[in-house]
Amino acid sequence: MSKVVLQTQDLKGYYRGTFGIIHAVDGVSLTVYNDDILGLAGESGCGKSTFLKLITGTPGPLLHYEGGKIEVEGRDIYNIPTEELRKEIKCNLLSYIPQSALNALNPTVRLKEFVRDMLRERAGRKCSADEAREILADHFKMLNLDKHVLDLYPHELSGGMRQRAVIAISTYSNPSLLLTDEPTSSLDVSSQKQMVEMLIHLSRTRTIKSMIISSHDVSMLRQICNRFAIMYAGKIVEEGGTEDVVNSPLHPYTKLLLTSLLPLEKWIKHEKLKSAGGIPPDLRNPPPGCRFHLRCSQCTDICMSEMPPTVEKNGRIISCWLYS
């Protein structure tokens, strides 16, 4: 068994505000090993981004850590001093790339100045902006990016280029875990492909050993990931190897998600695909029992009242009454 990089246990994170309490992440247990590229799939509002934000240790305004445990390389990140969290975990072990690359960059300075600040904070290396550009030149070249990108302001780059530049910058310090939130949303298919190639390249060259990629686009994730976790309404419903999950989904929600993806494959036209009625539940007051029972065609009495236990079956983890 390889080394555990990240382990969460019954992790809970709620948004608290005038709108009430949103149970965005409600009891998520997940283990990421060294060499794992984990795809976190689910539709918007299922808690993927919230989960990633919680792992960074400093969730933003309104989002509160409400219990459970997160261990990054064996260190419980919510029970260590802030300075240790920042210096040792966030600067060396983790890299988080938010959904929109613009949120990660400083719009008022050139990328090289941003990199200079990053090098000073992360690696304790004091240098000028031009030196910083030279330091990153090789890394950029390896990822097929031109180093002159660093001379530009964020707004001068196209969306795809900006995303790739952010990934290149954040992987320079070889973090043990890279968290990317929707790396390909809002990109055209051609820049999407470049992004996928870049992520695969990063893992092949062993620059990044483990990654969590969240996305709603399962077809894209399956090109990169070796393991999948499917999330629905704040919980993980199914987890397993990519080929297993894609070719023989077990949980009713996974089945629904995979058919409604409409990949460009001939089978989708053969018969009219069945759509499920309803929308995901309001997480301010989540339904009792299984969270999918309102839309599930195989719903039974127990699904409505009791939360299904999480069971492991042939290396797949599933949370559904049909399998326990």
Add this chain to the structure above:
Amino acid sequence: MASKDEILKVENLTKYYTSGYIFTKKVMGAENVSFSLNKGEVLSLVGESGSGKSTVANMILRLIKPTSGKIYLGGEDALSFDRTHYWRKTQAVFQDPYSTFNYFYTVDKVLMDAFYLLEKTSSGSKKYSKTEKETIVRSTLETIGMDPDEVLGRYPHQLSGGQMQRLLIARTLIIEPEILVADEPTSMTDASTRLAILNELLRLKEEKGMSILFITHDVGQAYYISDRTAVMQKGKILEMGPTEKVFFQPEHQYTKDLIKSVPKLHEKWEI
């Protein structure tokens, strides 16, 4: 030669957006776009962002004026119609439903206004009473699987983007136009509700014989829903033909590249 079933015909439609007063700058929106839409047919316009898909849609809806070119609706020039009568026959579901709803009114208004359009364009002087309107609205919402009590009487900010897009489909059901222009109708919906909208559109086509111009960047959706497909790039139509052929035996190099860069679920890229 106009065939009998041809309901919409677009000829050499061109649009340049100009900006500036003295030093005008021209940006090409669409160039020499020609196609025709038959009755009960779904035609998809596929292309990356900025390829001019929405420009074509807006010209067909008469929301923007073409620089040159002609649009024929049922053999007659689109510009010869009175706008209300034209919109009785062409309706739309937009990419951004937030811009369709007025924030100061409840969403009922958009649905109720549909009856105004019907009253104004009907040959007789058919008037709908308030209760009649409400029954029709409620039954329409139920047919598309929405709970009327959940959406009626609410303000746009209280609904999700997907719900609003489905309300626009409900509106289309009330008006029953001949042509529906669906400009990325699933842009605001999640994977699991997306299919419901597409099936709804397919039902409009099958049960009401409506012709649909479906605009999307998602080739999977286009393949699922359409009979014919046109691929657009930089304002021009590069390739047009039966959906099966365009996606699985593409001729144009751009289409080939586009298809190749779409990730597949059961196939892994070799990189």
